[in-house]
């Protein structure tokens with residue numbers, strides 16, 4: 001399966017149903033859940049359930065990142081350029 005992108009229409013409906021304030025909290029909550037899952041996985045690296053939890057929380061975070069991009073009308077193209085530039089700087093400086 002190629003990279004999934006949440007349809008903007010889903011976010012339109014979610015904002016309408018739950019309100020933009022509540023919906024804009026979701027990415028923060030999901031990122032906190034991912035942090036928690038990574039901490040648990042680091043504490044118990046052999047436990048498959050924590051590895052699965054990291055995977056699940058990454059999915060949630062990626063979905064809410066799609067929401068941020070939709071909400072702020074950010075461009076995937078521009079973000080990809082910034083990602084590449086950041087990695088190029090990292091490589092030049094540290095590798």
Ligand SMILES: [Mg+2]
Pocket residue numbers: 030033056057060
């Ligand atoms: Mg979650």
